[in-house]
Amino acid sequence: MIEIKDLHKSYKMGSNSLHVLKGINFKAEAGELVAIMGSSGSGKSTLLNILGMLDVADSGAYTLDGVPIKDLSETKAAQYRNKFLGFVFQSFNLINYKSALENVALPLYYQKVGRKERQEKALSYLDKVGLKEWATHLPSELSGGQKQRVAIARAMAAEPKVLLADEPTGALDSTTSYEVMDLIQKINDEGNTILVVTHEEDIAHMCKRIVHLKDGVIVEDKKIEQVRAEQYV
């Protein structure tokens, strides 16, 4: 599903150049649930941004579902993001003046899905994350966990190939975190490919594979026994 080869990325900080990714080689098959771990500054967010086509690598190859991601125009990148990727952020990034339903429907709007179909689809995804009753509520009326679930529904609504979650539990307490992880596991059970960036050990162990990043290189890449989040909920 995802394949990257010898990925390099550096940022210019004034006169200094900060080498963040120093040759990453990584491969994820369809249906995997991968945790990308590392301390802050290890390059895990940069890696996720490049995977999410929000940032461009300096060198190296990136193939997503057989499509080479290279030299994309803004418009093309937007189309690919819309078609291939779903994003879940630490701070949810819901649009505050849109209801939960409208937020979930937004990626469908950019897919040019008709208004009625869009709302039906969005509602079914909200139902899936257990928030059907909250469809008309604004994000400000939802709890943190609910917000993140809306965000997950939004990411899933576009039916992406890969779900990218950047510290999805970073702003949540542990119980809510497990709820969110439970949801992510269930989505993964349905065969979706998910990449989770986290620095929390327990969250990482709820994935099926842990990739450890340190100083811009992968230091460890192991398959693990998945801890189901269900038991803590």
Add this chain to the structure above:
Amino acid sequence: MFDRDIWQEIFHTLRNNKLRTFLTGFSVGWAIFILVMLLASVNGMQNGFTGQFNDDATNSIFIRPGTTAKAYAGFEAGRRIQLKNDDFDYIKNSFPKDVEYISARYFSGTTARYKSETGSYSVQAVHPDHQIIEKTLITEGRFFNTSDVINKAKVAVLGRKVAEDLFKKEDPLGKFVEFNGLPFRVIGIFTDEGDDNAERIIYAPITTYQRIYGNTNDINQVVLTYNPTYDLTKALEFSGKLEDLMKRRHKISPEDQAGLYVWNYAEAFDDISKFSSVLNAISIGVGFLILIAGIVGIGNIMVFTIKERTKEIGVRKALGAQPKQIINLVLLESVFITALSGFIGLVFAWIILSLIGPTINTPAFTNPSVSLSTVVTATIILIVAGVLAGLIPAVKAANVKPIVALSDK
């Protein structure tokens, strides 16, 4: 463009920032208000000027003899030129294609008497075409016609004041009034709005007057209107030709300006229309400069809005919004504010003009108003202005890097 979601978002931002929207919109509305008022004022001045001239057909030419200032063809300078019936016939027959209406004028004065009332009036003895050339407005009866002229009929058309003076409350039509002792039948009354003195004259057939009071072929002036399809160039060319031929006929030097006057209204009208088009250009210029201030204001606010919504734009981009969709959103919002507030300014100006415009009626300034074309132009200008105001902010928004916008730090 007619997407419900986009409008929903636009209304949302406007609703959340009422004061900001109002202040921004005000500058544009005000600019359009001033622009429309300026254009209406120029229009009022133009109406005023045209009103001064609308006594006469705008395509008229006057020919009046003078006294030569230059010796020419064996004649000394200082010779008085006299036009004759021949000159009238000559012009009439030589330029059948160029001349629309033509009349000679023979000026005289008379003491008019009806019963015990008498008064001195000037008489213009003319041809029937004169009515059309001078736009004489007949309120009762009729103007005299060709057969009156051929028959040298003793008929007269009185100015409203003349009729009032002589007949008091009686109906003058069909009554006989004495001009220097000879009875003339009153066949019509004319009026001339705005000028009382123009209503103190009497029209009579030229042939009658030439025969009765002087037995002469002399005429004082020739007035004519040229083919109304002529543009200015052609009109001037025609009056030039007329002047040359008439000067040749009367042996006046072509360079002699005093021997014969040929005056073409087109020239005066040309001057006026040039003048008012300059005024128009100035007011459009001033209006535009004010409008630019408004546009900058809107642009400024839009840049601010974009900055505030950077994160939201980043989210949209991450969800697959294309740059052009973002540009659309911003442009539409900008066009909407500009067009709406400009339109309010326009309507406001229009209301004021339609309330006070018709009450203004002075010689130099009459009924200032805006034409439909001004309204349409202003609307187009507004939409263009809105696009211009939104352009920089929109591009700025489209260039928002989702990664920067989304960084939680």
